[in-house]
Amino acid sequence: MTTADAYRTALTGPVRAPLGRLLRSELRWVLRRPRTQTVLGILALIPVLMGIGIVAADSPGGSGLLTQIAGNGLVLPVAALSISLALLLPLAVTMAAADALAGESAHGTLRGLLLAPVSRTRLVLVKAVGVLAVAVAAVAAVAVLGIVTGLVLVGPSGTAHGMLTMSGTEIGPASALLRVSLAAAWTVGQLAAVGAVALAVSSATEHPLVVLAAVLGGLIVFGVLSAIPALDWLQPLLLTTGWFAITDVLRDPLPLDGLASTSLRAACYLLIGLALALARTATREA
């Protein structure tokens, strides 16, 4: 058979690149990107700065979470997560989602993927994994640096090297670490919801800035809406409602209602966001 004949044999069925290879390639791309590394670095600084601030202030008698940290190292990662969740963590995740589809489209690289071809459904799923990876890395950066800073700068509480809860009881170090992990996992869930919505916006535009503005603007609007008493009925619909539930992990016994209901709400946002992203990408002109 000559080469020319080989070119005329019938096509086989659809062929696809191995999914594992696509995911590895995506993760390497996401995590090697300079802006991802910068934002992870900034996030890692948050617990360190908080720890330094608390040690430097060293003034007992204040109120709230931050005073709780003084002399209670393992509270620091939870406090740092809670504070970063207000803006910085959603920013990190939204940036990743903005680059995932809108950014690739702007660079002309989305075409390359579609021409390879990567099916449009697969493309969204691979991108979703990439965004999730950034969410996990961002939360891990805050939590791990929070734990280390807390133990080094602030020191373990009491005698048990564990955690003094807000309820006044003391729990052991293993149990305390478990609670920090719970807080981290819950935060990843909330960020996954933010990421899915951001991915949906990203699938509808080729301007990454539009994604950033829409999602972060949306979160700010949610905050404003939840502060208006007349709009109380909206509360169950807003993603940001109950984000303070993260501090529940510092209570003893652990109340799960707030964490569960916020996670359920996040799951709804996640599904809606992914469905919209899939639908929009299916018909997108690339």
Add this chain to the structure above:
Amino acid sequence: MTAGSATPAATTSPAEVHAPAIRVRGLRKVFGSTVAVSGVDLDVPAGAVLGVLGPNGSGKTTMIRMLLALSRPTAGTVELLGAPMPAAAGAVLPHVGALVEGPGFHPFLSGRENLRRCAAAEPLLSSRAIPDAVQGVLSRVGLSSAAGRRYRAYSLGMKQRLGLAAALLVPRRLVILDEPTNGLDPAGTRDVRTIIAELHAGGATVLVSSHLLAEVEATCTHVAVLDHGSLIAAGPLAALLDGGAPALDVRTPDSTMAVQALRAAGIGAAIRPAGVLVELAGTDPPSVVALLVRAEVAVHEVQRWRTGLDELFAQLTEGHSQ
């Protein structure tokens, strides 16, 4: 093969019994009130090198994007390699390499890393074959020495070469290149021609769009001319070149005498530098030469006058807009 013809199918040669590599019927694309592509019918036989010519904004890129299922046609059908698009994209596109709307890569990655990322998505490349495939294609497009530099530091020509490399990562049955010589220096243009010739020799079908006519004349076996979204001519390059008004280029020092003799015989002729151009309407070359010799005109050289593709192109586009 006339302008505006509804079915300018590229060939009907009996040797080509196989499905055309590209088959387009009634292709149309409308953006709002703008008709970008209207009613394009096109057959590209397997193994051909088709040059798609057209001025800027004539719908070349829009047509190519629809061929590759990057954009949805408003109406019409596309078959690539005998299979319908976009339904069979998963089976067809692995065999298709394309450079569309300029190269698209990530600025913070090196050329090699960018190609690795493209290669990871290529269904026909095994993971083990990727490093060699990337290295091979980098040297094929002449980027070996710059492979480790970041894409953002590449010159326009290097970017274009990298885009070409991505299209050639895998041996392809069909290669579609949208303005491949944009930003290339003369050496780069020559390299692109060589690559197209290699692909052609290997049996692949190539579609190359360009607004540079010389480019198409040098590399293509077939030509399609687009203007205002319509296909106004398509066919084998040689047929289109001969399709202009037939004429004879006669080299002679006695041009005035020649024109007088020809006009007296009712044959149209015009003085050109170093000779006359004789219209062949209603006559043939032997009669013209005999007539000139009888009129004692010194004939140094007689040649069938071929319409340059740019003259043809100008004729086609001007005729269409009138």
